[in-house]
Structures are given as structure tokens and as C-alpha cells.
Amino acid sequence: MNKLTSKHRKLAYVIAIIVLLIPVIWLGMPSTGEEGSGGELAKLRVEHELGESTLGDVDPSSASMNFVLLGLRGIATNLLWMDANEHQKKKEWAKLRSTVDSIILLQPHYMKVWDFQGWNLAYNVSAEWDAVEDRYFWVKEGIKFLNEGVTRNERFPELDWKVGNLHGQKVGRSDEWRLFRKFYKVDPDTERFENGPDPEINPERLDNYQVAKEKFLLANEKELKHKQHLQMRMLFRSAPWHAQFDYANAMQREGKFGKQRTDAWDQGFKDWTAIFGREEFISPKGPIVLEWSEPDIKNLAKRDNVSEEDKRYWTGRYQNMVNYLFWRTRAKSESESDTIDAHKSLYDGEQLFRKAEFDEAKAELEKGMALYAKVLNKYPSLIHEDLAIEEGLQAIILWRYIHELKGLKLPDSFPLKPLWIKEQGRVPILESELRQRFGIQ
Template identity: 85%
Template sequence: MNKLSSKHRKLAYVIAIIILLIPVIWLGMPSTGEEGSGGELAQLRVQYELGESTLGDVDPSSASMNFVLLGLRGIATNLLWMDAKDYQERKEWAKLRSTVDSIILLQPHYMKVWDFQGWNLAYNVSAEWDAVEDRYFWVKEGIKFLNEGVARNERFPELDWKIGNLHGQKVGRSDEWKQFRRFYKVDPNTERYDGGPDPEINPERLDNYQVAKEKYLIANEKELKHKQHLQMRMLFRAAPWHAQFDYANAMQREGKFGKERTDAWAQGFKEWTTIFGREEFMTPKGAVVLEWTDDDIKNLAKRDNVSESDKKHWTDRYQSTANYRFWRTRALSESEQQTIDAHKAIYDGEVAFTEGKFDKAQAELEKGMSLYASVLNKYPSLMAEDLAIEEGLKAVLLWRDIHDLKGIPAPESFPLKPLWIKEQGRVPGLQEDLRRDLGIQ
């Protein structure tokens, strides 16, 4: 009787286990990656984007590492961060990179890891090298590191924005910008890349600012679904159009004053006013658009149940924050022939100076200064932007240097004198930059 009862009990246990396994399997079966596969929980994770696979690419070795370490992941991560800092201080770059790779195995979805180390490679590590070619290599390493971060973290628009910033500002605005922009299209490792760009950085052989714009646009698209925590939303979403302006400005910095440069400014004006300018941004008094009409103010005020004066007030504040009116004016002015002629004359004067043709340089600079003064008189708001100010000041500095080299005093009255007097605080730093760029001792 006892044996029979035992058998019955065992049979009952087996039947109970089978019955209990049915809901467990139904709920917890893992997904195969195909749509609709997996148990109820797996499908809910996909539906509400709660699973790791919805964050981006999943590295099996990362999951294995976290499993093996159990609760010691935090301790291991801290030790690796300390090792990485130590290797950087000792300039052991290979060990630094392998340590960083270990960190991302443990923290693949922690945005700060990707953000900090991408910036660290592109700026801090790059600066430790003497040869410009080596510096550019580490800038590329920073970009590639962030690219990997984006592949594993599709919910962070900040990472796409950071990649755009490296393509744009680090390549295009650093002290080595002339070499970096050249390397961007013709990598210094000509044997490996066959005289072209690194395909992981510039697969379409575009200008660095064009690639930056593409990355910023991707960031803006993601930001519609996933909130960013980098900066004010309006400034975050302005980045693609600033990259377009930078693209146009870079061409004239390199002495290109033809149709391509003018078209780039015209495209920038159109996108600034018809895309960015027509986007709605929320304020304490409801939505505003930066490129507004009286009907916009009236309709938005009615929709948000606020006064038209409140709506105008907040529109003006947001325009000022985004420097909207300045860039609108700048892009418009750059399509005018007088502005083009002013830039070209100043550029030609600088080239003539470097070639030792001081009479020609003086004539071109005086012509450019006169034209540029007329442009600033027509568009006084241009004197609020650093690059516009610096171009005028550098022209005056070169012009004064020519008089010093000739051993004659510079005239007391000259074009751009009001700008020269107003911006004296910038002169020492600009003079140092100019001498370094032109190789003047």
C-alpha cells in the first residue's frame, strides 16, 4: 500500500511538473529574433522595447561576461576604469584600447562609457602624438569607437550627435584642420586605402561637414522617439543646419569662392528658414516657430490660450537663444557678390603675404577690408559672430604687419577701425594664431 502510494505520489509530481511547465514555457520561451517568435514575455519585451536586443546589437561575449561575474560586475568595471586611466598616463596605447574593449563588455548600454572614451581617444590621446598623421589616426579611432556604441545603443540620440560633432568640429575646427580635412578624403595611409578615405569614416567620399550633417539628422530622427539629455532641444535640433553653414564657410576658408560655395550658403538659408525655422518648440507659453508670420502668432496664441504679446515675447527669446536672426542674415548676405568679393580679396591678400608679395598683399587686404566694412555696415548683426569678427581682425593684423615689415607707420584711419577698437581683447590671441598658421616667428 505504501509502495503504491509512493508511485502515485511520484506520478502526481510528474504530472504537476508537466502542467506547471506549460505556462512557464508559454511565458518565458526566448525569442529567436524573428517577428512573433518567443514566449509571451519575450513578445512583450519586443512590443515595449524592454529587451536588450531592442537597445541595439547584442554581443554574446558581453552577456557571458556579466553572467560569469554575477554580482562583481561593478567592482570589475571600477578596476578596469582605473587601469585605463593608468595606461593613458603611461602612454601605453595598445593596453588602453584593450582595456576599453573590456569595459564595454561589462557596460555595453551605459552611454557615458561610449561618450567619454570616444571623446578621450579623439581629443586627449590624439593630442599626445607629434605627427599630424598619428593624431588623425586617433581621431578616427574615437569616431569608430562611437560608431560601435551607436550600433549597440539605438536609443541614445546623443551618441549620433557626438559622432557628428567629431566629424564636424574635431576634423574641421582643430588646429590641424587643414591637414585633417585633406586626410578625410585622402587618408595618410595611402597604401592601405589606395589613395582614398578610410571607408569606416567616409565611405561616400564626402566633405567632413556633409557627413556631420548626416549624423546630426540621424540624431534628430531618433530624438523624436527617445528624449535626449545633452542640451536644450532647440539647440540640439539646430545641429544639421549649422553643419551646412560650416560646410559653406569651410570652402571660403580654403579659397573656394565659386558656385558650389554660393549654392551651399543658399541651401543653408533655405533649410534654416523652411525646415528648422518652421519647427515648433515648446516654451512656458506653448509652442513657437522661429520663422514666424503674424498669422502664426495669432493661430498659436489662440491654440495655446495665451496672449499674442506673450507668444511674441517667447518667440523673440528663443530666436535669441538659437542665434536665429544672425544665421538667417549671415546666410542671406553670403549670397551677395559684395560679400564674396570681400572674402576673396582678404584670402588673396593672405596668400600674397605668405608668398612675400607684400605690395600685392597690401592692395588686396585694403580692398577686402573696405568691402568687408561695407558688408558689416549693411548687416551689423554679423559683428556678433566669432568667425565674422576674426576674419576682419586678421585682415587688419596682416595689413599692419605689412607696414611694420616695410618700416612705415600704418595710417591712423583705415576700414574696419571701429571693429578693431571694439574687439581689442581678441587681438593678442588672434595674432598668436595667425603667426602660427603663417609660420611667422
């Protein structure tokens, strides 16, 4: 073996330490805050905006927790995650919530954690509860949790989008949507919120879709700076305008056919054509706009030096992808009096049916069906969309059912018959849904 004296050995250690320190200092020296100060890692961090404070709000307890755990936070997070699963399995919801909070303390900038657990609270946990008020409570918990994620992370437009989605889809499209939408404006905890909404969810007492639209708009704004990885950019950016349509649609689902609803459709049409439709999206053949005119195509083709054919082809494809034309037509048709009357008659017919006033219901439905057929004739593109088809089919099913109850013979021809024949495939599912809704055995 080597025969170094102790002095030599010590010297070797010192040299080794210094040699090892050089890269440590070169790489790891923290930045003093000035531009270009600090080690290589600090510079890279500034360059790619990876510093804790550039990511979003810094929670001091979270930062100190990470410090205390040194390099073990990954392991700690895993353990907590397993704990959370265990709590969920054993239905200890309060513990689940606090464990999730601890996970977030450790991993505040990991988008998947926020995404998954926000979803988990609002969908899975919520569904475990039996009472609708409790379900709503957990939807709110999910939203609050994601809101927290948004304030801590400025660089994830996805999170804003998810928040919007919870406000919109979860509240407005669940099985319990009627109650959820009611609770959204008047929280079931009436004592605490004084017959108003939970201010953390809905401070201005708006419709859930209006809030969703706001959130989606925030997401769109962030998306201009930070790329999102959720879905195709065009679909992502269409979310606020869809929320506007949903808002209008929800009102008529609830039987509100006044000016507010018509204005909402109007607004929807304007947003869709003037804002969304005029945005440029990049196709394989350069930017296109969805709401186009001949000069637009010509200009774009010229600018990008591609053929007009190509531009036209890709614009068409992109329009199909977001169902652009359908929504354009729908929004436009919804402000016409025929359409409004058709919806109103169909809705009234359904309500009368519910009250078992079958003769009146039959009359209303027939009136509605005739009007609806007229609308579909005028805007044939509507019959490619689920909601529109189902509205018509539903009316026919109820109308036929009344005939059956009364022992009447079905007339050979009736308005909407072409639709009925074309969409026979959807009938059984729709029928069983209606049975449940109206409690028909």
C-alpha cells in the same frame, strides 16, 4: 531552543523554499516572447523597452560574458576601468584600446562609457601622439568606437550627435584641421586605402562636415523617439544645419570661392529657414517657431490661448538662444557677390602676405576691407558674431603690420575702423595667434 524533530524541520525548510520561490517566480520568470507572458519584471522590461534586444544590437560574446560573471560585472568593469587608466598613464595605447573594448563587452548599454572613451580616444589619446597622421588615426579610432556604440544602442540620440561632433568639430576645427580635412578624403595609409578615405569613416568620399550633417540628422531622427539629455532640445536639433554652415565656411577658409561654396551657403539658408526655422519648439508659453510671420504668431497665440505679446517675447528669446537671426543673415549675405568678393580679397591678401608679396597683399587687403565694411553696413547684425569680427580684425592686423614693415604711416581713417576700435579687446590674442601661424617673431 526549539525542539522540532528532523522531519518537522525538513518540512519547514520545504515550506520556506516554496514561500520564497513564489515571489521569485512571480517577479523573475522570463518572457516566452508573447505579449504579456513571463513574470512582472519581464513585463516591465517589455513595457519600458529595456530588453537587451530592444536596446540595440546584441553581441553574443558580450551576453555570454555577462552571464559568466553573474552579478560581478560591475566590479569587473571597475577593475578594467582602472586598468584602462593605468594603460593611458603609461601610454600603452594598444592595451588601452583593447581594455576599453573589454569594458564595452561588459557594459554595452551604458552611454557614459561610450561617450567618455570615444572622446578620450579621439581627443586625449590623439593629442598624445606627435605625428599628425597618428593623431588622425586616433581620431578615427574614436569615431569607430562611437559608431560601434551607435549600432549597439538605438535609444541614445546623444551618441549619434557625438559621432557627428567628432566628424565635424574634431576633424574640422582642431589645430591640425587642414591636414585632418585632407586625410579625411585621402587617408594617410595610402597603401591600404588606395589613396582614398577610410571607408569606415567616410565611405562616399564626402567632406567631413557633410558626413557630420548626416550623422546629426540621424541623431535628430532618433531624438523624435527617444529623449536626449545632452543639451537644450533646440540647440541639439540645430546641429545638422550648423554643420551645413561649417561646410560652406570651411571651403572659404581653404580659399575655395566657387559655385560649390555659394550653393552650400544657399542650401544652408534654405535648411535654416525652411526646416529648422519652421520646427515647433516648446517655450513656457507653448510652441513657437523661429521663422515666423504675423499670421503664425496670431494662430499660435489663439491656439494656445496666450497673448500675442507672450508669443513674440518667447520667440525672440529663443531666436537669441540659437543666434537664429545672425545665421539667417549670414547665410543670406554669403550668396551675394559683394560678400564673396570681400572674403576672396581678404583671403588672397592673406595668401600674398604669406608669400611675402607685401605690396600686392596690401592692395588686396584694402580692397577686401572696403568690401567687407560695405557688407557689415548692409547687415549690421553680423558684427555680433565671433567669426565675422575676427575675419575683419585679422585683415586689419595684417594690413597694419605691412605698414610697419614698410615703414609707412598708417592713414587716419580706413575702412572697418569702427570695428577696430570697438573690438580692441580681442586684438592681443588674435595677434599672438597670427604670429604663430605666420611664424612672425
